[in-house]
Amino acid sequence: MATDLTVELVAVRHGITAWNIERRYQGQQDIPLLFPEAEEGLLALREALAEERFDAIYSSDLNRCQQTLAWAQAAKSGVPLTLEPRLRELDFGEYEGKVYDELKDLPHYRAWIDSVGELQIPGGESAAQLRARLxxxxxxxxxxxxxxxxxxxxxxxxxxxxxxxxxxxxxxHFWDGSVLQAQGRRWQLIYQKNAQGKEEWQCSSSSAVPALVNATP
Structure with a gap:
């Protein structure tokens, strides 16, 4: 196993879809981007990544992510691209295609909300199962x-x-980790042994993508 490996990981969310606007749980439904609504965010992402050079690109195999990658124009010639099902959204099972008002009175939905996503969704995944594939x-x-x-x-x-x-x-905290469509995060990561001698990824820095206008150098 590799040790003392340094990697810069940039993870971006797909652009806006109709279900985002309607606030429906998309999960692993293959919903495409919505135009022209998605265009502004995608162009801002393209500009943010214009001078970047990646050694490898991974994309969820769902269409909205592949469309976002195409618009971002980050896949330069010769850069390997892997469609990766493990980067799919949480499987929302019975909740997919529904909005909050359709679910709010269901006991299992209330329990899932109260568990901060840790309970398994009926017909879908738990947060632990998502973490396992990541x-x-x-x-x-x-x-x-x-x-x-x-x-x-x-x-x-x-x-x-x-x-x-x-x-x-x-x-x-769970509720503090959200990012908007066509935005994401940049992490500087080191793969090394922790105090217990176990090899793991550790983060030395994190920043927004696109970079915040008022961010300090």
Whole structure:
């Protein structure tokens, strides 16, 4: 297993869809981007990534993420692209396609909200199951990045995925980890042994993508 590996990981959320505007749970439904509503955010993301050079790109295999990647124009010639199902949104099961008012009186939905996503959704996933597939993906990055020379990686994914990555790398509360559509986070990561001798990813810095206008250098 690789140790003392340094990786810059940029994770961005897909652009706006009709279900985002309608505040429906999308989950793993293959909902496309909504135009022209999505265009402003996508163009801002394109500008933010215009001078970036990634060694590898991973994208959720759902259409809205692939569309976002195409608009961002970050996939330069020769950069390997992997469609990665493990970067899909949380599987919302029976909640997919529904809005809050349709669910608010259901006991299992109230219990799920009160658990801060830890309970398994009927017909779907729990937060722990989402974390498990993200852990598996990050483990594979640690294995593959040194051999491939990948030190700067882009991941085009979903809001729930970025929330869980922020909880992991920034130790945020569940409700504080959200990002808007066509925005994301940049993490400087080190893969090394912790105090217990276990190899793991550790974060040395985090920042917004696109960078905040009032951010200090």
């Amino acid at each position: 852990d598996a993906w990050l483990h594979d990055l640690a294995l593959n990045a040194p051999a491939s020379g990948h030190s700067k990686i882009l991941a085009v994914t979903h809001g729930g995925v970025i929330r869980e990555l922020r909880r992991r790398f920034e130790t945020l």
